[in-house]
Amino acid sequence: MRRPHRRLVILARWPAPGRCKSRLAADVGAARAAAVQQRLTTHVAAAARQACSGSIDLLLACSGLGPGAAARWGAELGLARVVDQGEGSLGLRLRRQVVRAGREGVRQIVLIGSDLPELSALDLRAAFSALARGQAMVLGPAPDGGYWLLGLDLQRAGPAARLFCGAEAAIAWGGDRVCEQTLQAAAREGISALLLPCRADLDRPEDLGRWR
Numbered sequence: 632m633r634r635p636h637r638r639l640v641i642l643a644r645w646p647a648p649g650r651c652k653s654r655l656a657a658d659v660g661a662a663r664a665a666a667v668q669q670r671l672t673t674h675v676a677a678a679a680r681q682a683c684s685g686s687i688d689l690l691l692a693c694s695g696l697g698p699g700a701a702a703r704w705g706a707e708l709g710l711a712r713v714v715d716q717g718e719g720s721l722g723l724r725l726r727r728q729v730v731r732a733g734r735e736g737v738r739q740i741v742l743i744g745s746d747l748p749e750l751s752a753l754d755l756r757a758a759f760s761a762l763a764r765g766q767a768m769v770l771g772p773a774p775d776g777g778y779w780l781l782g783l784d785l786q787r788a789g790p791a792a793r794l795f796c797g798a799e800a801a802i803a804w805g806g807d808r809v810c811e812q813t814l815q816a817a818a819r820e821g822i823s824a825l826l827l828p829c830r831a832d833l834d835r836p837e838d839l840g841r842w843r
Contacts, residue, residue, distance in 0.1 A: 636738040638688040638760060643672050643745035645695030645704065645793040652704060676708040680741075682755035688737065691726055701721050701835045720835070721804045722795035725781065729795075734786050741782040745831045750779075754827065757781040759826050768794075768817055771827040776807030779830045788822050796828055 646668035676691075682784045683689045691705045694716040705713035714731070716724045719758055725742055731739045739762040758769045762831060767787035772782030783791065793816045796802065817824050 634725070635686050635688045636736065637686060638690060638737045638740045639683055639755060640690045640692050640732075640740065640742045641675055641679055641710070641745055642692045642724065642728070642742065643675075643694075644668070646672060646694060668746065671748060673708065675743065675745045675747055675750055676710055678750050678752045679710050679755065687759065691712060697754035722802055726792060726795040729783060729785070729791075733799070738786055739782070739784050741769070741780060743780050744832060746781055747830060750832045754780070754830070757827060766825045767822050768824040769827060770810065770813065770824045772810045772829050774829060774831050776811065777809040777832075778813065779832055780827060781808050788820075791817070791820055791822060793820055
């Protein structure tokens with residue numbers, strides 16, 4: 632059976648105390664931070680399932696647990712296919728998913744994190760609709776200078792390695808210029824990007840007010 636030519640990837644860390652949300656845990660404690668991460672991941676998975684149909688392949692790329700436990704977690708979230716994120720920077724882990732998609736015949740890929748309290752199925756549909764209309768790249772900026780969504784048409788943009796490692800200078804993952812540096816790298820590759828509405832992730836105690 633052939634896989635769909637469109638794929639949505641959720642990158643998620645196993646929500647165990649001491650293994651996730653370190654900045655949040657420093658204030659509210661490791662157990663509560665892990666509970667918040669679990670609730671966020673459940674929310675994001677629900678939005679993804681709502682947005683996807685048989686024409687979109689839904690994949691969980693996780694870290695922090697072995698293959699068997701990862702498969703069980705994916706099943707709990709309603710996500711049939713689970714892969715390991717692998718090691719390295721966020722850029723390397725994103726690029727690994729894009730390369731995998733290209734090898735498996737995927738044409739359009741959208742990647743998101745698992746800590747997005749404001750995410751809705753409409754956001755994901757908007758990203759795929761833009762790619763279907765011929766947009767090579769879609770980016771969802773975040774208030775902290777990063778981005779909450781990256782979408783690529785692999786026939787138009789290709790794996791675009793410099794989107795994940797930078798060209799003239801390395802992208803400072805975790806800094807406040809990740810979105811800006813990614814757009815600069817895309818421009819140097821001749822890739823135009825459509826910006827989606829700004830959405831915040833949940834990393835710090837002050838972010839909890841956005842989602843109760």
